[in-house]
Amino acid sequence: MSDYRVRISVRNARLLRAIERAGHRPGAPFAAAVGISYYGALLPYLNLTRSPLTPDGLLRECAWSLCDFLSASPAAGNQPFQHRSGRRQRASLGLWNGARRPTAAG
Numbered sequence: 001m002s003d004y005r006v007r008i009s010v011r012n013a014r015l016l017r018a019i020e021r022a023g024h025r026p027g028a029p030f031a032a033a034v035g036i037s038y039y040g041a042l043l044p045y046l047n048l049t050r051s052p053l054t055p056d057g058l059l060r061e062c063a064w065s066l067c068d069f070l071s072a073s074p075a076a077g078n079q080p081f082q083h084r085s086g087r088r089q090r091a092s093l094g095l096w097n098g099a100r101r102p103t104a105a106g
Contacts, residue, residue: 012046018070018080034069036062045081052081 016026024030031038041062044050052063059074072080
């Protein structure tokens with residue numbers, strides 16, 4: 001058993017910055033304002049588990065909605081997406097501080 005749990009996650013910084021620059025916080029209320037699903041569209045983009053591109057290389061409809069809402073143009077190079085998605089971008093590690101662990105006897 002460990003005393004500390006460290007969790008590291010990689011998120012889409014471009015999209016997070018674009019949302020924050022527009023004066024919003026990334027979450028369900030923001031997704032509703034854009035008109036997209038939080039769990040089905042926004043969260044996978046934030047967690048880099050879904051590409052904004054279709055298998056044909058076209059921008060997905062929900063990605064277009066985000067670009068429109070954030071006044072970002074994929075053609076102009078200021079699009080808020082990483083184009084590659086991958087496996088879950090997370091790791092965790094348990095750490096023990098090395099001190100004597102308490103026992104049931106005291």
